[in-house]
Amino acid sequence: MATSSLITDAPDNRPSNIEATALLAGEGRTAIGTGLKRFMWLLATLSVIGLVGIVFRFINDDGRQEWGYYAATLAWMLTVFGGAPMVAIAPAIAKANWVRPVARIASLGAIATAVIALLMIPLLFKLPALTEFSEVLGDDVRRKSIWFDSPRYAPHFWNVLVLLTLALVGIAMAYVMAIPDFAAIRDHGSGWKQRWGKKLARGFYGRPQQWEWLKMRIGITGAIYFAMLLFTNFTFSLDFAVSLVPGWKDSVFPFYHTISSFQAGLAFVIIGVWAARRWGGMNQYVGHEQMWSLGKFMLATTLLWFYFFYSSFIVFWYGRSESDSATIKLLVSGPYVYLFWTVFFLVFIIPWWIMIWNKVRDSVWGPPIAAFIILFGLFLDRIRIYVASWSAVPDDLELATTDILQEMPDTMWPDVFDVFIMVGLPALGLLSILLVTRLVPLVSLWEIQQSRLITKPIRFLRSHVMLVGKPD
Amino acid sequence: MQQRRILDEFTINRELLRGNLATPKWWLPTVLGLLVVVLFGFTLMGIMFNRGLGVTGLSRPVYWGLFITTFVFWVGISHAGIMISAILRLTQAEWRRPVTRAAELLTVFSLLTALFFPLIHAGRPWRIFYWITPFDFSRGIFPNARSPLIWDPFAIGTYLTGSTLFLYVALLPDLGVLRDRTTGWKHSFYTVASLGWRGNPRQWRLQTVAGILLSALMLPIFVSVHSIVSWDFAVTPAVEGWHSTVFAPYFVVGAVHSGVSAVVTMMALMRWLWGWDNYIRPEHFDALGRLLIVVACAWLGLTFAELIFGVYSLEAPERALREMQMFTWPWNLLFLIFFLTAFAIPVPLWFFKRVRNNIAMMFWTSILVNIGMWLERFLIIVPGLSRKQPFVFTWDSYQVSPLEWGLLLWSFAWVLMLMLLFSKFFPLIPLFETKESQVFTTDVQIGRVTMPAVIRELD
């Protein structure tokens, strides 16, 4: 007996398209809540403090090791904001329906990558050239890196190019994904939002050809963003950390950096969903189903964080060569041993023990708790890696180009300007995203509408189920 | 393009049990032919035990050659089962249904085959039990738990046990069907094997939960097994080209690449041999092809990382090894064949939908991939070892002996024979999954368009 003969309609209690449009694109969005206004002013203040911190860092510059915290902060921002759009891209490739409402929150992370690209400029002045010692020791003497015998403008030029490309592609992807919502704002909004909605919608009226064009552009920008994210993590992690430390030869490290980026991106989106529910009035659009799916992936990436860390650790621990032992001491058991164990618990043990329980994972409060812990833990992890690397760069000419870290640096504690930077720069990134959400709805209206089109609550014999269409 | 067929349970039973309730004409001659090769292989093993490892090409410094290459190869093939079965089950992908059991089966039998090689490789395998089990108190030494060679049996044993149990649990409903369709000794056998399966909601619910829970447990094991096998090489700094931290994910992704390709090969054979056109359709090959593109690109990235970091430190021995691997005869030819077959030929072809929907093309490209992936393991293991100690008494490099080639052939015949024997007694395509698909999928009308739809239970 065909399934269709066993199906009957069931009541649909989901908000209608009209309600969704009014909430997300209509007049009701014009006013900004006091709470959000205060929060944005706080972020703006912290951003200024962060910029002041950069200026004073230049003024009170006692050497390369002072810039470790700046590098760590940028690395963390790249990890979180750069990784967030992947939450929109990867499930969309797998045609997952649950990701539709959260795709916007995820794609907005790309806005902050433009901020990261700008903030990287001061750091580039402090990143040593590969040929730093060539004038003294000879042209063929360079610091070990993946650029081998490249010309003098590596790695600076390439890192700028890669990060700028990432930012441009990310913004392009976020823009393309928002075009139908701009059209909705043009049609239902008012004031400056309606004017900007009209400009940015660029004549989008929902014709079939325009939808095909949109899908294709989203696919292309998504694929390029994914490739660029991998490449950016590769170059940034190697040039700003690995190649600074003599004897640190770690082929899995870029992948470790990338997987923690996915983990952080998932955490960012989970917190975004929590905030959208808590303060955005979007309980009926994003909730349990999104938290459940995002939580599962975050648990998987948490386990993968440990897997990639251990892959590197066991090879160094077992090998026990001089460079292997020095690398382990620098990053794990030496000057940053307490930091390492804190990271281990915050990024792996605690989130794993929170998310492993079905009832916790299947709730709207469990994943955000784990997400906050993970983001804080990953910040400490970036400090562990980048502060250690920048403080390990030897000033001695010969030592810098050898294969072994001869002198273990002391623990580098942050000063007040480092604290300004660590607090201010992420605030700047978050502020840039919140500013964009003044125009762009936090939850994707057109994706919700499409989801409503292809899903329907039904009765199958005596049970209540959901019918989900599978368009090609 | 969705190619759903509407089939009733009676038709599904009849078509998918075709090989179990009757014997196809080609089955017996094929099994007998494979048995001849298998017995030949066991004879070769006997010769090797009798005359010693000198009958192979192994010698200092290349003490790991074709046997370990083939061991790693078959462990790699085994990764298809859980990849397809577990991950696709957890993501509720509908297209997994005809594939899962054959993939799980390939896992079990390829692991069994893989286990043979380190055992026979010892020369006197009956002594190997002293080495991995702590029972002989008079020797003054117990297994070294710090050695990757001891980690291996635990990892592979766990994976093999888990996969076998996973296979059996998922087989229970189909054993119930076979119990109901047979008489005589077969009926008695299936009655006991099915444990009294009735098909009440409790049992069906537990099947679903079991699938998800076991998938979630097997996935970390799947990642760990080939990682541990890779650490046999990666942890030692003594051999050029081995001491690299990327080996674990590199081996795992490579295993998925070769394993999923092997599943494609197997599915094409199943469709052709048993006439399962209604169940194994071009859309399945299309989906697998797209999955293979993603996996192959990830594998390429990891291969690139492994090569780049091989020469990162610019040490002379590492550079010399890479130069030998890529530019010196005969390694350069093997390297070229490896790259062409593992990536450069199949992957660009898979980008075309016409190729992905062409079963013959998918069959041949999947075989190319496995030729390439076998060569990849050979090129990782042997060149590094052959350069390990420059001043040794052997003047020749490693030459694979006819006996070793014979045992490589034996391994393929052994796996195929086991699969065919299994197919005689148990269905290769899960009946209950196919029937479940009929219940849980339907068509839905949206405007003028009719599209396929699935039923999702509400939590």
Place this chain on the structure above:
Amino acid sequence: MAAANSVLGLYDTPDAGANAMDGLKAAGFELGTFDVLTGTPYPEGAFGEYVPQHRLFRFPFFGAIVGLTLAILFTAGTQLAYPVVTGGKPILAVFAMLIIAYELTMLGAVIATVVGIIFESRLPNLNLGAYDTRITEGYIGVVVECEDDRLEEARGVLQTAGALEIKTA
């Protein structure tokens, strides 16, 4: 509690099976004494059946603890029994023991899970009671376990719903 009788009604459509289940509920038969047998899984609650509770998730934890204990005994015991320093590593090398501990923990969890699945499915139970082989051909079976005094009532309800055949065991 062992019921005196097991009565099976066989139906050719899922609708008829669901109607039979409704009829049994309306007739006051206790939840848990009647069940539906199908050759394919249906969405949970499709026949209005009693949704079973299970405790499967406890099994993997128990198995994992057993596996972890065995792993620690093996790795620590063997190394302490005949301590031989290899490769400069400590006798109790936690990072290496971790790998065997992980594998045996997972093995314990998997084996316990499978035992749990079989146990929670109330298997093995080779006595099928009232059963028909056509259930695995697409027919729906509704089985009731009742005492003698309600046997005829059960048969009547099943017949009213349109049973093709009624069997008793």
